[in-house]
Amino acid sequence: MRYVLDAGVYKSLYVDAYYSGANYLRRRIRDHRVQFEARTARAGTDYELKSQWQHRDLAATTSNAQLRVFTGTPNPDGTQLLDTALDGGTSELVASHRIGRDRLRTGISSTLQHIVDTSVRPVLPDTRTTSGAAFGIADARRGALALSSAVRIDAVRYSANFASTGGHVQRNFRGVSGSVRAAVDMPRDVTLSLEGARSWRPPGVAELFATSLAPTNSRYLTGDTGLRAEQGFGVEGGAEWNASRAQLAAHAYTRRVDHWIGIDPGGLSYAGLLVPRYSSSDADLLGAEASATLQVVNALKLEGHFELARGYYANTPAPLPLMLPPRWRLATELSHPNQRDHTIITLRVEADGTERLSRPGLGEYEVPAFVLVHAGMVIERPGTSGTHRLSIAVRNVANTYYSIYPSYYPLRADGAERSFEVRFSFDR
Helix, strand or coil, X not given: CEEEEEEEEEEECCCCHHHCCCCCEEEEEEEEEEEEEEEEEECCEEEEEEEEXXXXXXXXXXXXXXXXXXXXXXXXXXXXXXXXXXEEEEEEEEEEEEECCEEEEEEEEEEEEEEXXXXXXXXXXXXXXXXXXXXXXXXXXXXXXXXXXXXXEEEEEEEEEECCCCEEEEEEEEEEEEEEEEEEEECCCEEEEEEEEEEEECCCHHHHHCCCEECCCCEECECCCCCCXXXXXXXXXXXXXXXXXXXXXXXXXXXXXXXXXXXXXXXXXXXXXXXCEEEEEEEEEEEEEEEEEEEEECCEEEEEEEEEEEEEECCCCCECCCCCCCEEEEEEEEEEECCCCCCEEEEEEEEEEECCCCCCCCCCCCCCCEEEEEEEEEEEEECCCCEEEEEEEEECCCCCCCCCCCCCCCCCCCCECCEEEEEEEEEC
């Protein structure tokens, strides 16, 4: 059993006309999780049960005293614009059976979730989500050739109650997804792989039911209760090199997605500004990523990662909106084990870079490149009753001013200032 607490306060800078001169938006997050795991074996089959309960609070306040656009009346500094709570639980039961070097896993999973939004002007209605799934995964090896296949069947139900209108909306989704993968071991520790997959994703709560300004995104979101589930098919190829102290990997993919859900700037306006809304269209996606890890010595590890994604409206050269520009990450990690009490202290420094958005979508503008530096420390100490783990991190150490996403509002700056994160967990 494990208890995990994530808490933090994040301050975003705004010079957005939408906020009539607001100079910050402060977000407070508290996330409590209780996780349970159990394993047993019966008649050659291993069983694993995982369950989690979660309670998450998200609040946002502003420094602006004149938020007439949002509330209709002046508000004092520190007005709480966003106040949402999420309660939910997930469970998954997996049975694993081995026959020689082959393995078959089957399982079922379920999710229950309840979102309550008591904001000044709620972004989401009172929403309950119920979902269930059944899946199977088969792995086989014949010499240097490894084969795997998977299939999953999902059912999801959303039930939303709109307090402002007294209306009730219920949507049900069902879908099937699956994949087939082949990997072959080559000389000199090289592995080549090829995978084909059919994907399925239902719309999210915000994509279906959002009805108001989202302060954390600086957008007036408009959902579409008529959206259909995304369905896609894609192919991915990759190569990996694994040595004792170094690993390299590179993968590339292409995918066609029917009913791809994105944000369309549209022609609607609110307080003189465009109002983007969720909509769907067929899309072509392609991308690549590469990563490298080097264990210099037992206590020192270096990491690097790069990823690139492109999206286009199907059969056209027009780019999809809100596609992230190329990104990279460099990290170094230093570990120090204490032989006396077995405490392990790990220090980590990361540099995350995002390149300039050179192909903006409809209604977007070019976003400049930026680099963020993060630092953190993890203290892990085993004991007779379990393992305690404390994580302390500083995000955006240099307090860099940046914009996270392409924006429909050219004056927006939606970047979190320097922030501190503390996470505690206890494994028993």
